[in-house]
Amino acid sequence: MEKQSAENTKSPSRLIDKRIEELGDWRGRMLSKIRNLIRQADPEVAEEWKWRGTPVWSHDGMICTGETYKNVVKLTFAKGASLNDPSHIFNSSLEGNTRRAIDFHEGDEVDEEALTELIRAAIALNKSGRKTSRKE
Template identity: 75%
Template sequence: MKNNELPQDQSASALIDARIEELGDWRGEMLARLRALIKEADPNVIEEWKWRGVPVWSHNGIICTGETYKSVVKMTFAKGASLPDPAGLFNSSLEGNTRRAIDFAEGAQIDEKALKELVRAAALLNGTKAKK
């Protein structure tokens, strides 16, 4: 699996499984945990694989992505600037008008309840915009 290119005949879920296994360190564990929380928050979420190797979770539009870097796993919410964030989870990409992100470093604690609420709010926002 070179240059983030994976066989196109695999399902997005299988490609995400492969990415988690390929990472083989705390980033894979973090991505797997975030993925599980997204699915718990929205059982109807659709997993996608875009932009040559980025896991994407959608429901009536993109909810968030799960990018992995050397020092963080970045969870970017496509419409994060429009979401309530009472727990203050967003800590990255704060300057834009649309996206917001959460950077998880090694050993970071996840506020699971707040994160699930954020995922549900994103799905609800997408559903509201889809009906218009």
């Protein structure tokens, strides 16, 4: 219990740093690269740590989450179904009415320009105050 309460006192940014370091492989490097792109796209982005260990980036509402699994780093956009994706980089969770995701596998290249556009579009959607059909 002491360790858990000590972790709760750490800043979300430090917890994300720790996750990247603990992964110690391509997933950590990918999560770090994605995180840097998010921060470059929006220097005012807020980093959060939710659901017992998921990095979350927000600005006027949730933008996206960065989940890590054995074979994939998944970047899930909370309102992805409402975003224009002209570069077609969404490749996961395509069937839902709200979220969309990008699954990155080992060796994948990140389309930095397209990802930056999606991040900025998600922020613009949040700032517009447009609500999705579900509560966040």
